[in-house]
Amino acid sequence: MPSSPERVAAIILAAGKGTRMKSALPKVMHKIAGRSMIGHVLANLAPLQPQRVVAVIAPDMDPVRQEVAPLPVAIQAEQLGTAHAVRCAREAMGAQAGTVLILFGDTPFVATATLRKLVERRAAKDEPAVVVLGMRPADAGAYGRLVLDRQGDLERIVEFKEASATERAITLCNSGVMAVDGAILWTLLDLIRNDNAKGEYYLTDIVALARADGRNCAVVEAPEAELLGVNSRAELAIAEALYQGQRRAEAMEGGATLLDPGSVFFAADTKLGRDVVVGPNVVFGAGVTVADEVEIRAFCHIEGASIEKGAVIGPFARLRPGARIGAGAHIGNFVEVKNSNVGEGAKANHLSYLGDADIGARSNIGAGTITCNYDGVLKARTEIGAEAFIGSNASLVAPVSIGAGAIVGAGSVITRDVEADAIAVARGEQVSRAGRAKEFRARRQKQKQQKPEIR
């Protein structure tokens, strides 16, 4: 008899070749909003706190192994079908008495709430051995069809290739995802044969086998959009668009203004505070946190960065991993910040590269300032104290430190530390010669007349 179906484990099938992607990368490693498809599956599964999760992969899928680590993987040497794939996970799963969720690595959007519904349905009075996640897609295409009995319970699943005309007319389709009683999963799997149109071991046969064993089976339905499977680059683009649409809506619901939502791209883990304003054409890569009241103007590219309250970024700014922008700081157009702390209220408004730097509060970084952080072999840090002023077009050759309140003259190449409150100027002395321009031009004019080919 089934026991505590609320205990959950999961098997994620990901051994399929994904030939239609035409890619060197395993299909489930392709990204949606900067997160791999299998990463999305794991993220949606995590709140259920599964006791064990095993991904089934093909032998040449080390990137997937790394992606799911420290979770264990099971190797399916040959792709003999979905039931065979699940069987490959047996050893890695160990004994599972509760509910085993079977998920597909290329079906990234099955929501946590839907997974919960499957688990809850398993716990209902009729104790269904298998709960299948069904859908009614606009185009049922080649999906497997869910055949119900007179009571409306799930009787069997018929694969499209084997389906009769009447069965093909059924609109209720198999998403592939199911929740199975762990106590009988392996026994039923052993009974599945491959004498069918594709010569594969169909996991879908598990329903009829459970019924033959006297157990009930059930269906939980979810919207088609949640069950979208990705098999090609075109479908990947559709999945991306769908996901971005949801993220934009969530951002606005959470209290952010998006001036042109359709042109803002989020990563799966982007965090926005309240009263954040995001201009058009802004791209968030992975690992970005934005505090309240930050303004991100048009055309910024931001990844791996944190932005504190009230900062103003862009237009046309680039924040790279490790950029930490303090409260009220300004990062202006064509400024790139990498692995640097920009202090509270500091300003770098134009045309700069700030890499591996600590920039003091309320300092002013002039247009064209470059931290020369790399000598071709090693990287070094630049320290700039609070309220320092760096003149335009200065090169700060790291490792170097500019003290608090110091001023660096425009155009300087700073190679030695500058102490607090000092003025440092490191550029060629200016030489002016009165009247010499006029004299020079006259001489050149004369030369031109003598040798007209000189222009």
Ligand code: UD1
């Ligand atoms: C499967 C279902 C079908 C359902 C459809 C929904 C079966 C027999 N059919 O069909 O009813 O409508 O999904 O998309 O289950 N995989 C392995 N090893 C294998 C075979 C598959 O790991 O040997 C993995 C794939 O990587 C993929 C998933 O299982 O993630 C589904 O396999 P796929 O071949 O796409 O199944 P479908 O034919 O689409």
Ligand code: CA
């Ligand atoms: Ca498929």
